Amino acid sequence: KQIRHGFREDFLWGGATAANQLEGAWDQDGRGPSTDDVLTGGTATEPRYLTYCGSNGVTGKISMTDLHDLPDGASFAVLPDVWYPNHEGIDFYHHYKEDIALFAEMGFKAYRMSVAWSRIFPNGDELTPNEKGLAFYDAVFDECRKQGIEPIVTISHYEMPLGLVNKWGAWRDRRTIDCYLRYAEVLFRRYKGKVKYWITFNEINSMNVTGWLGAGVTSCDPTVMLPAAHYQLVASAKAVKLAHEIDPENKLGCMVAISQAVVYPADCNPANVHKAWERAQKCYFFTDVQARGYYPSYQLCRYEREGIKIDLTEQDKADLSRGTVDFISFSYYRSTTVSIDPNAPWVAPDSPLKETLGVKNPYLKATDWGWAIDPMGLRIALDQVYDRYQKPILIAENGLGAIDTRQPDGSVNDDYRIDYLKKHIEAMKDAVVHDGVDLMGFTMWGPIDLISASTGEMRKRYGFIYVDKLDNDTGTLKRSRKKSFYWYKKVIESNGEVL
C-alpha cells in the first residue's frame, strides 16, 4: 500500500447504465419479457405499478412499493393500451455505436453496463441461449474495446425474465439459482477475454425495500424478501467461483446501495444512534456475506428474533465461503437520517419511498425527489467500507437526477449537476489521499439520460448527454451534449485534478 497524492494512474473513470433502462427493443431478436416490461411510469409521488392479467381475462395493477401476491390464476403481463417506459428506453439497442462514441469523446476508461438476462434466456429456464442476444453484446463489447473502454458488466441489474416470476415466483424458489448460473456461465465463456470485470447483482440490498426490482418477488415483507435474498447470495458466490475457474483474470464484485448504510441519527440520543446502526446493518449484511463468506451473527440473531426462515444448507455455507468477491462496488446518491421519534418529519413525505429516504436532516438540502445531497457522506461510505473489508472499491454509481431545461439553441446549462459531481469527486479524493482508501474507479450514473428505475420517468435526468425523449412518449431520441459533458471530459483528462 502506498500513500497517494491523487487518483491512481489506471483509475477507471466512466459511466454506468442498466440494460432495462436504456436498451429498448424489448421484444426484438428473440428477447423475452422481463420484470421491467410490466412496470408502468410513476412520479416522485406516484408509485410505479406492475400489470397483470387474471385467468378470467380481468386485468389489474399493484404498486411496486406495496406489493402482494396476485389473485389465483393471474400472471404478470404486458397489457394493451398501457405505456411502459422501459419498452423503448432510449433505444440504445439501435444507437449503441453513437452512444459509445460519445462516451469515448469524454475520455471514458470504463463503461459499466448490464446484460438483459431475457435477451440471453428469454424465459429464464431454457437450456440453450438466444444467439442473437449474445451477438448484440459481442457487438457492444467490441465497440467499447475499439474505443479503448473497459466494460464492467453487471449480470443482473434490476431485471430478470418474467417467465421465472410467473413460473415459480422468481428468487422465492431455489431453482432460480441454477437458471442464473447457467446464464452467468454462458456470459463468462462467451465473453472471456472481452470482459474482465463482473458484478453479480446490482444493489442486492434493494431487497430491504421492494422484492420486485432486484428479484421479481411480489412482497415488501422481510420474511419473504430475505429468504429470497439468501438464494441470490448463494447464486452470487457460486458465480464468483465459476468465473474464477473459467478465467483466473476475472475480477468479481458485489454491489450495494450504500446510501442505506450512511445512516445518521437525528441527534445524539443514544437510542437514535443505535437505530442508525441497526439500519446500516441491514445494508452491510449483504456485503458482509459477499466479502467475508459467511452470515454475520447480528443477522442470524435478527432472523431468529423476527421469525425469518432462510433455507441455509451446509452446502450453501461451503459455497458462500468459496465465493468471496475481489472488489466491493456501491452506488451512492444520498445519506439517510433516522429517528425514533414517530413525528420526526420525513425528508420526502409524499414519496412512496419515504421510509427509505428517512427523516429531514437540517444540515442537508435535498433533490426534487427528496434525496439528501451529501458529498461528505460519500467519504464516510468509502472510509467505512474500506476499513471493514480492506478490498478495492469501485464507486459504481453516483449522480444527480434533475429536471433539465433546454435553451432555445438546444443546449443545457446543468451547473447544478457539475456542482454535485465536483463535490462528490472532491470527497472521494479526500478518502483516497487523506484516508488511504484503495479506490479503483468512478462510474457516474446515467452518463446519458435514461429511464429512472424508481419512478420510470425521463424527466429525472442524470446525463452528460441529453436525449430528446419526454414522459408523454414523444421525442426524436436525438442525443446532444450538455455543459457537464465538456466538464467531465476535463475531469478525466486531468485524472480528477481539474474539477
Ligand code: BG6
Ligand atoms: C440505483 C440503480 O438505484 O440508482 C439504478 O442501480 C437507478 O438502476 C439509479 O437508475 C438512480 O435511481 P433512479 O430511481 O433515480 O433512476
